[in-house]
Amino acid sequence: MKDIKPWMAVGALVAAGGLLVACGSSGGMTDATSDPEEMAELVEQGLAGEETVTCVVSGTDEGTVYLASEEQFRFDGEVDGESPSMVSTGDEVFIWVDGEDTGASLSGAEVPLFQAMMVDEIFGELSASDAGDIDECGVYTGGDGVFSKPDKVDFLTIESDADFAELEDSAPRLVDLMFD
Secondary structure (H helix, E strand, C coil), X not given: CCCECHHHHHXXXXXXXXXXCCCCCCCCEEEEECXXXXXXXXXXXXXXXXXXXXXXXXXXXXXXXXXXXXXXXXXXXXXCCECEEEEEECCEEEEEECCCCEEEEEECCHHHHHHHHHHHHHHCCCXXXXXXXXXXXXXXXXXXXXXXXXXXXXXXXXXXXXXXXXXHHHCHHHHHHHEC
């Protein structure tokens, strides 16, 4: 298999900005804060499943994160002029690029490892005294629809080199973003 680029750890075999390109959302953010201590508290509530939180992220992995728990989250990003998205539903992960008909999915034993890696990549630098690459967080007021995979994208589970070859043919922009 190919080497995964760093943004994938955040958001694709991965990804997923301020935009909800594929699923859309009627909600937004309330109680927005850029104070590192308050953001750290909100993220802890989100990871614990106590509150659904959204955060705006800058730096290498620019975009927006929606967090309902350690297993249920979404990342919508902007990478190299593309709009990749990733949603973790709890037991599955879906990754796609806006405008492509095919995306990648993960299921099974690798999902918890991937979820932990992504949570650490996105929120690992956040502390009460340092916001890391997180610009702002608040309570998400949209609905659970933000955590659904898009209906108009077919997802291919990557389990072999043949699956990867099929993904290269059907989603070349996603593969370009995901792999060196």
